[in-house]
Amino acid sequence: MARRLNVAILFGGQSGEHEVSLESATSVINNIDLERYNLYLIGITKSGQWRYYDGDVSKIVTGEWEKESKPAVFPGDPSYRGFFLTEDPSKIYPIDVVFPVMHGPHAEDGTIQGLLELANIPYVGCGVLASSTAMDKAIAKVIFAAHGLPQGDYMVVLKHSLKEDLDEVLEEIEHKFTYPVFVKPANMGSSVGITKAHNRDELVEGLKKAAKYDRKIVVEEYINGREIECAVLGNNDPKASILGEIIPSNEFYDYHAKYRDGGKSRLLIPAPISDSKSKEIQEIAIKAYKALDCSGLARVDFFVDKENEKVYLNEVNTMPGFTQISMYPKLWEATGIPYSKLIDCLIELAQERFKEKQ
Ligand SMILES: Nc1ncnc2c1ncn2[C@@H]1O[C@H](COP(=O)(O)OP(=O)(O)O)[C@@H](O)[C@H]1O
Numbered sequence: 001m002a003r004r005l006n007v008a009i010l011f012g013g014q015s016g017e018h019e020v021s022l023e024s025a026t027s028v029i030n031n032i033d034l035e036r037y038n039l040y041l042i043g044i045t046k047s048g049q050w051r052y053y054d055g056d057v058s059k060i061v062t063g064e065w066e067k068e069s070k071p072a073v074f075p076g077d078p079s080y081r082g083f084f085l086t087e088d089p090s091k092i093y094p095i096d097v098v099f100p101v102m103h104g105p106h107a108e109d110g111t112i113q114g115l116l117e118l119a120n121i122p123y124v125g126c127g128v129l130a131s132s133t134a135m136d137k138a139i140a141k142v143i144f145a146a147h148g149l150p151q152g153d154y155m156v157v158l159k160h161s162l163k164e165d166l167d168e169v170l171e172e173i174e175h176k177f178t179y180p181v182f183v184k185p186a187n188m189g190s191s192v193g194i195t196k197a198h199n200r201d202e203l204v205e206g207l208k209k210a211a212k213y214d215r216k217i218v219v220e221e222y223i224n225g226r227e228i229e230c231a232v233l234g235n236n237d238p239k240a241s242i243l244g245e246i247i248p249s250n251e252f253y254d255y256h257a258k259y260r261d262g263g264k265s266r267l268l269i270p271a272p273i274s275d276s277k278s279k280e281i282q283e284i285a286i287k288a289y290k291a292l293d294c295s296g297l298a299r300v301d302f303f304v305d306k307e308n309e310k311v312y313l314n315e316v317n318t319m320p321g322f323t324q325i326s327m328y329p330k331l332w333e334a335t336g337i338p339y340s341k342l343i344d345c346l347i348e349l350a351q352e353r354f355k356e357k358q
């Protein structure tokens with residue numbers, strides 16, 4: 001048998017999705033095939049410190065891992081391909097593949113990916129460009145439009161324009177859309193900072209809220225749609241999974257409905273839709289994946305109009321939730337790839353892309 005690969009799992013991170021990452025990473029650690037891989041756990045604290053942890057896995061979700069961890073560094077020297085502990089920089093821990101199991105800004109937005117490119121280490125998931133374009137909803141929409149992919153009407157508002165001329169911004173929005181509208185920070189995730197605004201007061205509040213998270217805000221027409229998601233896996237020849245549907249427990253799939261509702265939001269796998277509609281959505285999912293030049297994995301999210309079944313692309317998530325009960329792994333499981341096999345695939349895809357690039 002081939003030698004075991006050294007895999008570093010990155011978890012935590014500085015984004016609002018730190019806790020989600022702890023859950024995703026715990027699932028990966030508990031399910032990865034230890035016959036095939038040696039694991040190195042590197043946590044990134046909320047303040048951005050990189051730390052090596054080799055204790056009890058159950059202390060990751062509780063946050064206790066931090067106290068028992070040691071400062072660690074991934075050097076940008078391409079000849080090492082590994083990391084060291086700051087207490088002993090002479091000992092390098094060689095790493096074959098990094099799996100950044102982190103979500104949101106400074107995690108799945110191309111920044112970590114750029115650092116790993118500089119360190120010359122293969123990593124799971126999308127590269128720098130795909131990660132950053134998918135993370136920025138305003139930029140992703142421009143690319144989708146250029147590829148003729150179906151999406152709702154939208155408008156980009158800069159935070160500074162709210163200060164300069166709020167009334168003009170409000171008039172422009174009200175001229176273009178009818179209420180309700182969705183207001184979002186361009187670069188976030190997990191529904192953080194998102195508002196469904198039903199009137200002018202809520203719009204003003206929503207814009208202010210989104211502006212807390214980003215200098216760029218996206219306003220979108222409201223789509224009264226079912227929420228359908230497709231998992232995509234692969235590099236040059238990506239494949240689409242069967243589809244899933246989210247039935248949110250709140251008025252929309254907000255942070256509360258996603259994580260705090262004791263699982264009251266339901267996932268339907270497979271999504272109860274016709275074969276022809278599924279096929280149409282899977283094709284758009286692959287096109288969106290290729291349009292952003294994704295590799296490894298991404299989850300592509302849609303709205304399907306409840307009345308006329310028109311399909312709208314919503315967003316591409318390059319590091320989707322990865323707990324055992326998350327949509328992405330569940331969709332692959334239902335399509336025939338069990339969780340631990342999925343991790344093997346992702347690691348192989350990371351190595352394949354790295355080799356192709358060298
Ligand atoms: N234009 C829209 N029309 C209807 N619902 C929307 C719209 N945009 C977002 N939503 C709702 O808000 C949720 C979060 O929005 P999304 O754009 O997916 O942001 P995030 O990146 O935080 O997941 C969606 O899952 C959906 O429930």
Ligand SMILES: [Mg+2]
Nearest residue numbers: 190191301315
């Ligand atoms: Mg979403």
